Amino acid sequence: MAYAHGFKANPHWLPRPKPGSLSAIPGENGLPFIGNTLRLLKDPVGFGKRMATTYGKVYRNNSFGGPNLVLLGPDANELLLFDREKIFSSEQGWGPMLNLLFPRGLMLMDFEKHRADRKILSVAFKPEPMRHYAESLNAGIANQVSGWANKPLNFYDAIKALTLDLAADAFLGMPLGEEADRINQAFVDEVQATIAPVRIPLPGTMMRKGVKAREYLGEMFAREIPKRRADGAKREGGQDFFSQFCRAVDDDGAPLSDAAIIDHMNFLMMAAHDTITSSATSLVMLLGRHVEWQDRLREEILSFGLNDGGGVPTGQLDRLVLTDYAFKEALRLIPPVPSLPRRALKAFSFGGYDIPAGTFIGVNIAYTHQMPELWPDPTAFDPLRFTPEASKGRHKYAWVPFGGGAHMCLGLHFATMQIRILMAQLLSRYRIELDAGSGDEWQAWPIPRPKDGLPLRFVPLD
Template structure:
């Protein structure tokens, strides 16, 4: 039997919080009189700002985020060091908690080491083969129902339409019930919680984004709290019911609060990051319509061989998977990942003190030409078996890596493939106006979304 290990056994009680003076030996940002303005400028174009910092200072640099000093580590080697975390140098909890503690506390992403392992193992029951088969059936019905309501031949904003669809899909596969009249309120709660994660004002003062986010969390805690007693001891194929009845290695059920925290986090991940990922892929396909034709050929081939898409043959959508991976390379759904150093360490000849806030930046590492020749070019064949051979394992990390690799990664692949199978089989997607670059068309933080909602037309072929 393994009991959860207290973070105190890994986190020094006197862990320092290094500031500018402690990090001045590392190249990077200098002090400014009004750091808030620098933060706002960064949020306006984080990809451009991050690339400028790398060009000016290299792949290890000092930065200031919302008044807090830290160090960014850029590149595949940095991703491996931090995300694989072989020597337990970094804490997820202490990296994410300053950002999410009022919104998604005690979610799986905010746990470390043995505690994380035990909770992750407990939650994996919801993503085993048989539950995934059930989710496939639920998603198949939901996607068909949702796409049937989309306008044909007239322009509409695809991002909110995709967001509404993923909320409905999350309701059926995660909760096993339709949202009903609470749909808009729940949608607003999650939107407010995610928006608050990058709010400049970090306290829930009246009329602030953080206050709206904290109120959204309170609403969702109440919602899940009311539902838990209805699921305890009951059979159900949805994720919520399985989590309510999952037991840890000691045979113990999760507490109500643990279930609430996990469900809040899982719903956010399933809803907002999937919305972003589908929208990013749609943007790429609208900008490069020749790839719609190629995916349509793959879809027709599966239809000819099998009659229908199924859980057993969805793995044959190899080209669709390559397009998805290339979209996530250009527009990762989590643009950066924070950690905190538990011990002093050295990387690329830079000594980084214990307690330092560490960030890896997928937006930039996914564009490093040593791994991605002509990195701004959209080229899904980068992810063919032949072209992937020999590439650094941590050059592409939209789902994280190591022990904290996204638990729902395969669920996301399944949902995206099913969506584009249904959308592209008899339709083409046309952008309502010329599409620009990722920097011009997307707001990247906290989760990427198109600035104009991505207006498109769906035309029947």
């Protein structure tokens, strides 16, 4: 079964619905062959708002190779993400974008297979490994940020390099050394290929670069697996994710295959540094624009006392309540994954429309996060939206930067911990001063990033 631009579907995938099966749903097809893809990539927020204003909260679109539906609002988020009736496939939703780049990752698994692999991988996020990661993160962040004083800095580039080093330590348990730049570029090439207009790896295309990057990273992981398994057998294994995946077994005592470990590591390494890079950058930008919140977070951080590394003691991190609110508000305003795709395995109804099996469906997280009926003055930065009092009665799926349901981000607690440690290290040392116009324009896809890199200066506290 061939899909758009030569993409090959897996044999068990449903065929596309018959042409015209979505014609009763309002929307537009766009230009021949490319549909609305270029318009969507150019201004996804503006495009989504225009479509919602014109057609309502259920609309038909044509992008990335074929017709799809967009469902807007928290009820739509709950329907697709919680998925009580197991109607929606994450594998077939993400597949056209990710299948050549991140095959067999958790996002490309459904139902029992997803549950089984998620259970195996969750051992890496239990309390003891998390304490190890916290110590490692604190030392690594302190070492880097101590050298950021009073120098012009493009924060996005600096934090991307730092989060890759941190991911290598926590996830791989090894320094990247001379390969660091090549590894970083490989992840960049993979991520950029997810939105490549040409979906087959022809020479000279973005998709070709992404597929070659995946091959390179896969070979790097494959070289290490035998050693990690041997260390585990001798009970000398490390606490890093990679070593734990190599030691993990399923309910029947069987270990993960080499291919499964490679694919999980490839996806998790990308997510651990690219999405955290985006989230950290948006938070630092917003704190740079709202000095009063810098001061409030700094006061909170300093109130708990600092350890020898200049950060908040690990046992106190959960008490950084205002810091947590500010991070949540940054994720609301600039979610690192702006939309989530699924595919209907069965016919269903929503918003007064009957939708056939095989339909590609998307929920627009960024749109829901700015709905004024849910978030008064939605473009304002107001961390106090997340106090218990302000959150009372708000729809559970009004805020979903980590997804929801069975596919809720496995690393959300790791990401939150890393951001708290980063903020503690930065704000206990520096004031954030943005350059004029810094961060005014962002590239929204595939993962949000400021087009200018967010130039700023970290000024030491008096």
